[in-house]
Amino acid sequence: xxxxxxxxxxxxxxxxxxxxxxxxxxxxxxxxxxxxxxxxxxxxxxxxxxxxxxxxxxxxxxxxxxxxxxxxxxxxxxxxxxxxxxxxxxxxxxxxxxxxxxxx
Ligand SMILES: [Ca+2]
Ligand SMILES: [Ca+2]
Numbered sequence: 001x002x003x004x005x006x007x008x009x010x011x012x013x014x015x016x017x018x019x020x021x022x023x024x025x026x027x028x029x030x031x032x033x034x035x036x037x038x039x040x041x042x043x044x045x046x047x048x049x050x051x052x053x054x055x056x057x058x059x060x061x062x063x064x065x066x067x068x069x070x071x072x073x074x075x076x077x078x079x080x081x082x083x084x085x086x087x088x089x090x091x092x093x094x095x096x097x098x099x100x101x102x103x104x
Contacts, residue, residue, distance in 0.1 A: 038092045041079075051086035 026032045032040070044052040044060040052060075054076055061072040079087055081094035 032096075034093075034096050037096045038089065041087060041092055041095075044087070051088045053086050057087065 026036055041052065042050075044057050046056045046059065054073070057076045058069075058072050062069055066072075076087070079095055080091055082090045
């Protein structure tokens with residue numbers, strides 16, 4: 001549970017800061033379904049192989065001008081729910097449930 005808690009905190013910080021981006025991908029209705037959620041995260045996947053590597057995550061984070069770029073590695077680790085050093089659909093499913101539980 002401890003682990004979930006820190007992920008929730010990370011998500012809250014991130015979602016507040018990146019509200020506009022979140023809105024853009026949620027289609028303006030302020031909620032994300034699983035497809036919207038997945039397509040948001042897959043925009044980090046620069047080479048389109050379905051896996052977001054740490055390097056891709058860092059690069060996209062910076063090129064999007066997202067804040068807290070010093071925390072990007074922390075977010076990456078928190079989001080890598082199936083710990084294999086890449087983010088992909090298997091992780092997004094877990095992440096989505098946590099977002100959902102969190103009322104986001
Ligand atoms: Ca990739
Ligand atoms: Ca993973």
